[in-house]
Amino acid sequence: MKNLLSLVFAGVVGGLITLGGHQMMQKEAPIQQPIAKQVNTRIATPISSKPVPLNFTEAATIAMPTVVHIKASESKGHAQYRRDEQQENGSNMFDFFFDSPFNGGGSPFGGGQKKGTGSGVIISNDGYIVTNKHVVDFADDLEVTLYDDRTFKATKIGIDPRTDLAVLKIDSDNLPTMDFANSDRAQVGEWVLAVGNPFDLTSTVTAGIISAKGRSIGVIRNSQAIENFIQTDAVVNPGNSGGALVDLDGNLVGINTAIATPTGTFAGYSFAIPSNMVLEITNHIIEHGGPRAMLGVQVVDVDIDFAEEQNLSVDSGVYIAELTDGGAAQYSGVLPNDVITKIDGMSITDAPTLIDIVSKAKVGETLELTINRDGKTKKIPVTLKSG
Secondary structure, three states: HHHHHHHHHHHHHHHHHHHHHHHHHHHHHHHHHHHHHHHHHHOOOOOOOOOOOOOHHHHHHHHHHEEEEEEOOOOHHHHHHHHHHHHOOOOHHHHHHHHHHHHHOOOOOOOOOOOOEEEEOOOOOOOOEEEHHHHHHHOOOOEEEOOOOEEEOOEHHHHHHHOEEEEEEOOOOOOOOOOOOOOOOOOOEEEEEEEEEEHHOOOEEEEEEEEEEOOOOOOOOOOOOOOOOOEEEOOOOOOOOOOEEEEEOOOEEEEEEEEOOOOOOOOOOEEEHHHHHHHHHHHHHHHOOOOOOOEEEEEEEHHHHHHHHHOOOOOEEEEEEEEOOHHHHHHOOOOOOOOOEOOEEEOOOHHEEEEHHHOOOOOOOOOEEEEEEEEEEEEEEEEOEEE
């Protein structure tokens, strides 16, 4: 009997323990379940549901065959002429700084023959190539290597110092080209590729985005410099100068030109000349058979208020504030404070009109300037020079 009572008592106690444990589990369940659901929700939800359909291969395939490798060097005679000129006029330390990050050429003090390498972009199937002025301006011996490893001697057609652009020509045809993009439509945040030959690593492609537009960074040391750079974070290094900045459709957005750097190599940002400017300048060089013609003046529009302030005898035209030393206007006898009222009989009322007329003329062409000097009208023929 005692054994039976012991068994019954043990069963009751065990049942109570089991029931109590079950009730405790039920009380904890509502706390655990929401936590489990929360964890599952975090894992199941993607960070972004927007796909990123980027593929650079098509753009790279289009661009690489159109980008060339340029070797530039100067002869002994040319080097001696440059040294003589620098001794007479003083060496330009900025030229050395500007050349060295991209073509590595020459001593800062003008010693030795300058040599360097860079990139260029084929812009016509009959052999015209655009590059940077600073890649080729010192050279009288130019060698171009195509994507298919064919090599050609190149002729320098012309340069535009204001934009740091130059055009070369090789004797070939049926060459690959890429279309020009409308750089005005390029947007900040848009993906672009830089294609060139950094450190002589030919046909190198890097990617980045357009970081800013309309940058002026003071890198072109010319009194009439035009800087309107596209800024990107695509990696650009020495040897990329003159190469292509390309959109994802494989169209030319710009010509890679400069980098912002404390070291001479890429440090985060690069700068390209917009394709719309490239197209305008290169067409002018090709059509006119040489560099852009320059009058060699800096002017201010004349209106009634300005005329009274400067005590001028005319209240319309363009006032010559400064002359380029050795420029066409100075050489022809034009003076500061003269007011240009006509060119070849056409009235000049503002600077854009003056620039438009001169930009359509050729180097060596003579324009007749009608000027007002101290109340007297003079006509001065001016033979245009290159910039």
